Every structure is written in structure tokens, then in C-alpha cells.
Amino acid sequence: MYCINCGVKLADTEKKCPLCGTVPYHPDIDSIEVDPLYPKNQYPLTKISPLGVLVTVSAVFMLAIIITLICDFSLGGGATWSGYVIGALTVAYELFVLPFWFKNPSPVVFVPCGFVTVGLYLLYINLATDGGWFMSLAFPVVGILGLVVTVVVTLMRYVPQGSLFIFGGAFVALGAFMPLIEFLINFTFNIERVLFWSLYPLAGLAFVGGLLIFFAVCRPAREDMERKFFI
16 A cells, blocks of 8 residues: 555554655555565664763762863962862762762762761862961861761651651751851851841741641641642
């Protein structure tokens, strides 16, 4: 038979024209299974080696570090700004690439390690610029955030049934942390004013956290929300 749209010859078993996609139909021909006239474009799937991807990505990071050092020494005559770029690349590598070198990376281990890496990078910036803000601002902020996130990740890994309680408590804790951040900023940079902007995220995060805890405690309300939002 032939395609009624473009006229190309079709096998009796063709489900659609290979050129224009028109579905053929002939009432006098019964559908039988025979080899099609035109081979299908089926190509074997190419398997990508995870190790090869990791080696390639690592090589790209190393190349970026080398280029940064070469540019810094050739333009500035020494290591002036390259430390900031290399530090940022190191943090990015530790956060997004290093865990994949392990077969079963545990977030309970890598999450706090990530915050430690960020803290060390901020310490380097503080020392390089004589900022004087690391111990009074960066260290407590990164430390407390790292502690909260690590606790959430650990609880979600070992107690997944209590996810609403966990996230609700995390939101409340982060909300309570906002006034402390504003206080540390005011103290570090000698800003003489009372708490102002931190009250808004405090109220919002506390509301969301309280709502999650309410749904965790009140089963009928939780089930009603699940039905409405198809969760």
C-alpha cells in the first residue's frame, strides 16, 4: 500500500509513514507481522562512565586553578587575587564534586564538612583583608547554620517518618536565629540600632514552621491538605 499523503510505498505492517508520519489504513488488508521496508533508526545506547566524568570535571577544576595562578602571577607579579578564586573553586568542588567520588556518600558526613570548608574560606578572606569580622560574625553564623542543617539531614536520614516535625522545627529554629544574625551584624560593624529587619523573617519562618508542626500533629487537617493538593 501507499501513503495517502506523500505517496511513498509502505509495508503492510507499517503503523505510520516513515516520511510524513501519516497513519495508513487499508480496510482490505489485514494487519500481519512482517519485516518493515524501512529500518528503524535504533542506535545502541552509549554508556557514560561515572569515573570518566569525575576525572574530566576534576581536570577542569585543576585547569581553572592553574590558569588563575598563571594570570595572577603574569599580571600582578605575585599571588594577589588568585587565592579568592582558588578558594571559591575549592569550596565548589568539595560541595558538588567530591561526594560523588564515594560509592554511597553520606550527607551526614559531607554536609558538616561543606560548612567547615565554607568557614575556612571565609577565614582566609578575613585574614587576607584584615576584616576582623570572622569570629564575631562569620564563625557563629556558619557554625549555627551548619549545626541546624546537619541535624535536619541526620534526622531525615534516620527518622524520615517525622519529616513534618523536622522541617517545622528547622523553620522555627532558623526564624529564632534571624535576630541573632542582626545582632551580630550590628555588633561587628558598630551599628547602633535595635532589631529591625530580622523580625520579618522571624515571623514568616515561625509561621511556616508552626503550620508544618500543626499538620504533623493534626492528622485530619494533614489528610485534607493531601487530598486537596494531591500529595
